[in-house]
Amino acid sequence: MSSSQALDPQEAARNALAQSRSRQLLDAAARLMEREGSEAVSMQALATEAGVSVGLIYRYFGNKDDVLLAVITDVLDAFSAKVPIAVAEAGEDPVRKLAAAFTAYCHVIDEHRHAAVLTYRESKSLDEEGRARIKQLEVETSQPLRDALHDGVAAGRLTAADPDLVAYNLLLLAHAWALKHWYFERTMTLERYIQAQLGLTLRGVISPKSRRSYADLLEP
Amino acid sequence: MSSSQALDPQEAARNALAQSRSRQLLDAAARLMEREGSEAVSMQALATEAGVSVGLIYRYFGNKDDVLLAVITDVLDAFSAKVPIAVAEAGEDPVRKLAAAFTAYCHVIDEHRHAAVLTYRESKSLDEEGRARIKQLEVETSQPLRDALHDGVAAGRLTAADPDLVAYNLLLLAHAWALKHWYFERTMTLERYIQAQLGLTLRGVISPKSRRSYADLLEP
Amino acid sequence: MSSSQALDPQEAARNALAQSRSRQLLDAAARLMEREGSEAVSMQALATEAGVSVGLIYRYFGNKDDVLLAVITDVLDAFSAKVPIAVAEAGEDPVRKLAAAFTAYCHVIDEHRHAAVLTYRESKSLDEEGRARIKQLEVETSQPLRDALHDGVAAGRLTAADPDLVAYNLLLLAHAWALKHWYFERTMTLERYIQAQLGLTLRGVISPKSRRSYADLLEP
Amino acid sequence: MSSSQALDPQEAARNALAQSRSRQLLDAAARLMEREGSEAVSMQALATEAGVSVGLIYRYFGNKDDVLLAVITDVLDAFSAKVPIAVAEAGEDPVRKLAAAFTAYCHVIDEHRHAAVLTYRESKSLDEEGRARIKQLEVETSQPLRDALHDGVAAGRLTAADPDLVAYNLLLLAHAWALKHWYFERTMTLERYIQAQLGLTLRGVISPKSRRSYADLLEP
DNA sequence: GATGAATGAGGGTTCATTCAT
DNA sequence: AATGAATGAACCCTCATTCAT
Known part of the structure; x- marks a missing residue:
């Protein structure tokens, strides 16, 4: 409902953050897989590579499979x-x-x-x-x-x-x-x-x- | 002619057993993968599916990767x-x-x-x-x-x-x-x-x- | 003087925690060995004695031999x-x-x-x-x-x-x-x-x- | 009663066998420990070194600790x-x-x-x-x-x-x-x-x- | 007497996930 | 919003012990 138009600035900021966090994590995952192989992507390793905490990943993705998806x-x-x-x-x-x-x-x-x-x-x-x-x-x-x-x-x-x-x-x-x-x-x-x-x-x-x-x- | 040389019956029996155990385990692995996906092949699950103990698998295969191989x-x-x-x-x-x-x-x-x-x-x-x-x-x-x-x-x-x-x-x-x-x-x-x-x-x-x-x- | 250099409080806290966890685990190991003999020190037993989870031990020690060392x-x-x-x-x-x-x-x-x-x-x-x-x-x-x-x-x-x-x-x-x-x-x-x-x-x-x-x- | 004197030949033979089996196993244990260290003495390894089966060890010793003893x-x-x-x-x-x-x-x-x-x-x-x-x-x-x-x-x-x-x-x-x-x-x-x-x-x-x-x- | 295939409890270790701060 | 210490189920593997042959 609030998605397409007339988004209140708070929500907009939230979306932008979510977007950039996703990007950051996805890029980190790509780098990690390139460097260590796709087996080496543990949540801990991903967090470290992305420079964030493990917990944060779960704020933007429901679980590991969501990340892989x-x-x-x-x-x-x-x-x-x-x-x-x-x-x-x-x-x-x-x-x-x-x-x-x-x-x-x-x-x-x-x-x-x-x-x-x-x-x-x-x-x-x-x-x-x-x-x-x-x-x-x-x-x-x-x-x-x-x-x-x-x-x-x-x-x-x-x-x-x-x-x-x-x-x-x-x-x-x-x-x-x-x-x-x-x-x-x-x-x-x-x-x-x-x-x-x-x-x-x-x-x-x-x-x-x-x-x-x-x-x-x-x-x- | 059928085998390499002077097969003493004891060794022959052992070989036959090893053969049949391998078959049994590989078939179990196939069934397991068919039913649960190839990710679900844990040694415990394989043993259960094959109706043997975990330890026995290690008599016929060095480790898990040997089984997969x-x-x-x-x-x-x-x-x-x-x-x-x-x-x-x-x-x-x-x-x-x-x-x-x-x-x-x-x-x-x-x-x-x-x-x-x-x-x-x-x-x-x-x-x-x-x-x-x-x-x-x-x-x-x-x-x-x-x-x-x-x-x-x-x-x-x-x-x-x-x-x-x-x-x-x-x-x-x-x-x-x-x-x-x-x-x-x-x-x-x-x-x-x-x-x-x-x-x-x-x-x-x-x-x-x-x-x-x-x-x-x-x-x- | 007391430490090496410009200790940021976060790192200091972490070090203190690591220190106290080590102490806790080493003391638990001592108690365990005292009570059950030094053969009885399994990682599980150590965790239980120390009142922590097995996984936690591995945050502070690389493996069992590290603990013994x-x-x-x-x-x-x-x-x-x-x-x-x-x-x-x-x-x-x-x-x-x-x-x-x-x-x-x-x-x-x-x-x-x-x-x-x-x-x-x-x-x-x-x-x-x-x-x-x-x-x-x-x-x-x-x-x-x-x-x-x-x-x-x-x-x-x-x-x-x-x-x-x-x-x-x-x-x-x-x-x-x-x-x-x-x-x-x-x-x-x-x-x-x-x-x-x-x-x-x-x-x-x-x-x-x-x-x-x-x-x-x-x-x- | 039958131990000190007048031992019937069957029992004597049995004793002699037990004696020689013990010797055989103890020597094997010594060789094994010398070669691989005293940690390497598993029952299987001991049997192999002695050239007998695992089961046989249990005929002459109650359990592993008995062997060590x-x-x-x-x-x-x-x-x-x-x-x-x-x-x-x-x-x-x-x-x-x-x-x-x-x-x-x-x-x-x-x-x-x-x-x-x-x-x-x-x-x-x-x-x-x-x-x-x-x-x-x-x-x-x-x-x-x-x-x-x-x-x-x-x-x-x-x-x-x-x-x-x-x-x-x-x-x-x-x-x-x-x-x-x-x-x-x-x-x-x-x-x-x-x-x-x-x-x-x-x-x-x-x-x-x-x-x-x-x-x-x-x-x- | 002798065998060795078979068992399974137990050990060390990892890692996705949670939650108090 | 963000952290990371903590959890514990699950995994792979070993080995003392048993028992049918």
């Missing part, structure tokens, strides 16, 4: 923030938009590698309602990929029996950069990874007559 | 046991062999869904030497995919700049059936999943002149 | 606190100083009988660096005995081929009051024990011409 | 076996007999260093009746020292207000070679240790007129 959500938020922009900059061509979206996904994943892995961990609350939220967010944030694919199909540039599966696969391949980083880092850079995976996927869905137009994307 | 290895062993057979039954055609291999992978994953997820968890000992063993086993067990792909390329049926990446992607897609089961189960059966993913991947690597021969694999 | 160090600290004072009060005569030192040692041992025995137990961490620390502390705290002996030799009151061995023997005899308490308590009081042992040792090292001056120490 | 008793038995012989070989002189006895004690201790330390460990059953047995045995086995001292006093060679205390101290000094081995081994050999300690003790109890006769024992 927020970390994951944070990554998904980065998707919503960056992918649409990248898509918009790619112009009107749906295939170029698709490529731009995938590239942006991969870059975000690369910047949050350890947080991205979290999604694949089973934790108590993530089974109940957290799982549902993540699912929904994941679907929402993969919308740009789906849109570009559908556009491409509509425009006759792509041929895909199940565009949603292709979109999901691309998401998966972006995640795979984090999940299997120990494997890929031995043979590839991120840019090379993006190019190679994009090429493979596109070769499976591009319509024959459009091949020539996207030779740069298809030829590795 | 064994669970993972168990899946990988199922690969080595089943995939080569499926490939052999597929005949000589490298593309058919590839399809058979992927199908077999997916079936094994489906039968060990929760165990398969374990590989993606970071655990203490899995970072040190366990990680190395898993990597190696993963590479070994994915060999059939790689072989079929290389054969296909050599035979001119497939065109792939990086066959190893394609093989790894297929492995990933098989794992994805377990990792993202909550997503796929809403829209697909396992068989449909296999067919769809195989179609997509093949369309990206099949050589133009061979398309007609594998129309059944390519058309969903 | 602290218990031992505590005794050695009592030596450093009490022996020099006793020596100082004994005047200038090196033999009187020696007697005073030994008496003080025995009294401290008597007050920490069970803790004193700990030094003779082999424990995991006590082999590595703990052992080294104890050794060093033991040597340091037995310095007053050595000093008095060397002084006595220098002053011509004592004759000892190996004063350090004599000093070590006295230390041992002090410990023996704890180690063999079940034996000595049947026939002696602490005071009688001190007098008798001192007499024996002194008779072995006193120079002939000084015998008369210390008749009170030599004649039991 | 037997190990200790074994050392005390070695005293009764060796010390009287050494004393007998020393001739008639009570002081020489004392010296021979102490030397023999120290040698036995040196051969069973780790077992000797066991006496100073508190364990469950050692408090109850085991303690009593050990006390008694300790007193019995130190009899040669006491005898020699009393003889010496009677012969006017020694002057000691409390000969029993002197005897007990010598026992303690023999033990100290094991208890404080880490200290003494840095500066002394066993022979030097014996000579030095004997010298110190004797100087405290030898009667003035006998000093010359035992100059070899008194001068280090």
Whole structure:
């Protein structure tokens, strides 16, 4: 009720504080996971890293799973923030938009590698309602990929029996950069990874007559 | 012939017991993970599920990580046991062999869904030497995919700049059936999943002149 | 002057708390060992005896061996606190100083009988660096005995081929009051024990011409 | 009844077996303690070292403490076996007999260093009746020292207000070679240790007129 | 007599969570 | 709003002891 407009200054201040505290903690969590691995995130360690007390975390998050959920959500938020922009900059061509979206996904994943892995961990609350939220967010944030694919199909540039599966696969391949980083880092850079995976996927869905137009994307 | 050398019956009995205990414990672990999630596998819970005492587990496994490693290895062993057979039954055609291999992978994953997820968890000992063993086993067990792909390329049926990446992607897609089961189960059966993913991947690597021969694999 | 530098009150309070908690735990350990023997000191038992939770112990000590080391160090600290004072009060005569030192040692041992025995137990961490620390502390705290002996030799009151061995023997005899308490308590009081042992040792090292001056120490 | 004489052959065989099993286990315990320290004696380790099964140990010993008690008793038995012989070989002189006895004690201790330390460990059953047995045995086995001292006093060679205390101290000094081995081994050999300690003790109890006769024992 | 697989209480340790200040 | 000392359930692991074979 008081959320959208006419917020009294006290509440506004409170919200701003909550916002900045969340940011502070989420950033600390990211740093911690980057430095020590995502197993090392204990509440105590998180508090120390963020420069606050343990108790304070519980003022802004209900429990540890809430924090983890927020970390994951944070990554998904980065998707919503960056992918649409990248898509918009790619112009009107749906295939170029698709490529731009995938590239942006991969870059975000690369910047949050350890947080991205979290999604694949089973934790108590993530089974109940957290799982549902993540699912929904994941679907929402993969919308740009789906849109570009559908556009491409509509425009006759792509041929895909199940565009949603292709979109999901691309998401998966972006995640795979984090999940299997120990494997890929031995043979590839991120840019090379993006190019190679994009090429493979596109070769499976591009319509024959459009091949020539996207030779740069298809030829590795 | 059946064993290594002059097996004294006492040792043989002991080995058989160890074998069956391992089986019993690994099966219990699988059941437990299936029922409560792979986070719920405490040594106490495992003992209870297997109907033995905690102490007994330590007679057959050095520590908890050894158990987890064994669970993972168990899946990988199922690969080595089943995939080569499926490939052999597929005949000589490298593309058919590839399809058979992927199908077999997916079936094994489906039968060990929760165990398969374990590989993606970071655990203490899995970072040190366990990680190395898993990597190696993963590479070994994915060999059939790689072989079929290389054969296909050599035979001119497939065109792939990086066959190893394609093989790894297929492995990933098989794992994805377990990792993202909550997503796929809403829209697909396992068989449909296999067919769809195989179609997509093949369309990206099949050589133009061979398309007609594998129309059944390519058309969903 | 009293502390190191610009003590902010918060840190000071924390230090005071840590101090008092340590005291509380070490006293509980002493009581426990007194009542149940030094084998009975489990972390749980210690927590219960001290009226705190197990977890709290780990806020003040790294692990169980740290606790045991602290218990031992505590005794050695009592030596450093009490022996020099006793020596100082004994005047200038090196033999009187020696007697005073030994008496003080025995009294401290008597007050920490069970803790004193700990030094003779082999424990995991006590082999590595703990052992080294104890050794060093033991040597340091037995310095007053050595000093008095060397002084006595220098002053011509004592004759000892190996004063350090004599000093070590006295230390041992002090410990023996704890180690063999079940034996000595049947026939002696602490005071009688001190007098008798001192007499024996002194008779072995006193120079002939000084015998008369210390008749009170030599004649039991 | 059947013990002293006329033992039926079956019982005799049983006794002999029990005897040899005990020996086998006690020797294994000694080896184990020598090699791994006296903390490392678990029932399993002991069984393995002795080349028997765990269960068998319980046929010959009631529980672990019984084994430990037997190990200790074994050392005390070695005293009764060796010390009287050494004393007998020393001739008639009570002081020489004392010296021979102490030397023999120290040698036995040196051969069973780790077992000797066991006496100073508190364990469950050692408090109850085991303690009593050990006390008694300790007193019995130190009899040669006491005898020699009393003889010496009677012969006017020694002057000691409390000969029993002197005897007990010598026992303690023999033990100290094991208890404080880490200290003494840095500066002394066993022979030097014996000579030095004997010298110190004797100087405290030898009667003035006998000093010359035992100059070899008194001068280090 | 002998085995060794099996038990399970108990030990040390960690860490999410609470609450008095 | 913020702190951090305190809690205690839960975890992994060991080892003396038992008992069916």
